[in-house]
Amino acid sequence: MLNMMRAIRVSEFGAPSVLRLCADVPVPQPGHRQVLIRVRACGVNPVDTYIRSGTYARTPSLPYTPGSDAAGVVEAVGEGVSALKAGDRVYTTGTLTGAYAEFTVAADDCVHKLAEGLDFTQGAAMGVPYFTAYRALIHKGCVKPGQTVLIHGASGGVGVASCQLSRALGLKVLGTAGTAEGMKLVLKNGAHLAFNHREKDYTDKIMEATGGRGVDVIVEMLSNVNLSRDLQVLTYGGRVMVVGCRGPIEINPRDTMVKESSITGVSLFSATLNEKQECAAFLDSGMEAGWLQPVVGVQYLIEEAAQAHHDVIESSGAAGKMVLTM
Numbered sequence: 001m002l003n004m005m006r007a008i009r010v011s012e013f014g015a016p017s018v019l020r021l022c023a024d025v026p027v028p029q030p031g032h033r034q035v036l037i038r039v040r041a042c043g044v045n046p047v048d049t050y051i052r053s054g055t056y057a058r059t060p061s062l063p064y065t066p067g068s069d070a071a072g073v074v075e076a077v078g079e080g081v082s083a084l085k086a087g088d089r090v091y092t093t094g095t096l097t098g099a100y101a102e103f104t105v106a107a108d109d110c111v112h113k114l115a116e117g118l119d120f121t122q123g124a125a126m127g128v129p130y131f132t133a134y135r136a137l138i139h140k141g142c143v144k145p146g147q148t149v150l151i152h153g154a155s156g157g158v159g160v161a162s163c164q165l166s167r168a169l170g171l172k173v174l175g176t177a178g179t180a181e182g183m184k185l186v187l188k189n190g191a192h193l194a195f196n197h198r199e200k201d202y203t204d205k206i207m208e209a210t211g212g213r214g215v216d217v218i219v220e221m222l223s224n225v226n227l228s229r230d231l232q233v234l235t236y237g238g239r240v241m242v243v244g245c246r247g248p249i250e251i252n253p254r255d256t257m258v259k260e261s262s263i264t265g266v267s268l269f270s271a272t273l274n275e276k277q278e279c280a281a282f283l284d285s286g287m288e289a290g291w292l293q294p295v296v297g298v299q300y301l302i303e304e305a306a307q308a309h310h311d312v313i314e315s316s317g318a319a320g321k322m323v324l325t326m
Contacts, residue, residue: 004025007101021305035108130292155183156318185319227242231251300322
């Protein structure tokens, strides 16, 4: 095995340009209950950009390699690992040494087997998107079959995952996107109805679609733009799950009083090991049954990581999950 690898390194917090490809990074070694993975693809998540800019609540010590969502093949396992072996195809829900690299080390409880029917780019779209969607819908949203869910920003990584999970859970699924292509994608991945959130009256159309009742749960990707509107389209006792936010917003708390509605923040970092295991078991069954099919959007080479970080925040309309390939 190689002693050195290529990896993205960040030596200072800042703009996407701080992402530097280095060719002489030592290959990490797995310790007790750790797994070394030869990375074939890794997911680019908005949270990666917040961490890189230094504005996130948790910042790693410098220098570091970004990324939590890797997919590839197990190269070696450390002492105490029994469920995985060299040669297994896997995806991760967290890494110890960073996913934007040719090799990464992850704790064994963050490494999951990738179904044969999915390729590595799809594996790279599993971690944050699907585990966040499950946490928002089940652990925090407490959805029940027959309820109506609005996926607000449904064409990106978490959005597509939320549509697929919601449909599998027996919900009536409404999704929004900002482009015609995005709306098609949303409908193809489980939404019963799709709305263009760039249209002025789209919330009126959502209310019409629910017969004036409103929706039970909203999975919200851009709360700093949509939260006030969200409160208008909830039904009595409805709840907003805040998955994404890029700044402050003013709301009228009276809107929550009238319907006794609630706003709940969702953070994957707060999930317990039991909650993650429960989610992994559900996703395993989805892969096996065939309804869980991550949609990969734009793919970048690892040396294009800075461009990917720019695009994941600035692109005009998401269409699947952005990934880096080796």
